[in-house]
Amino acid sequence: MKKQILTPEYRVFYKLKNKKSKIEGTGAYALREIPARKKIGDLGGVIITEREAIKRRRNVKQIAMVDLEDNLVLDASVNPNELRYINHCCEPNSYIRVAKSRVEFYSLRKIKVGEELSADYGETHHHGSLPCRCGAKKCRGFI
Ligand SMILES: [Zn+2]
Incomplete structure (x- = not known):
């Protein structure tokens, strides 16, 4: 059973570049300075059911799914944008806000040109x- 409910709008407000991460796999780097407390963008993807997510997750290497409300999951491996490659860090420079069907990224502090973006995946993963x-110095040891 395949239920694809809707595709959220996905945008990036600050130019990012994906290249080899200092944390793991591919990362997302700022191509221009991002001031503190700014919305960086909405994660691209497709919204699927929890059941479908369990199936798909078996084939996913890098974290690309975020829990939404009502047993729905955003799978960011479809319709991807650069935000998909923001890695988890226990002391991140950005954060994720889940608002209904949207997964938004915001800067926690000023992010310099060439700096890798990171977010605490915490409860959303x-x-x-x-x-x-x-x-990070305060790394919890697991995601
Ligand atoms: Zn860590």
């Missing part, structure tokens, strides 16, 4: 058991 390689 399914598994709590992936080892964390963020390298």
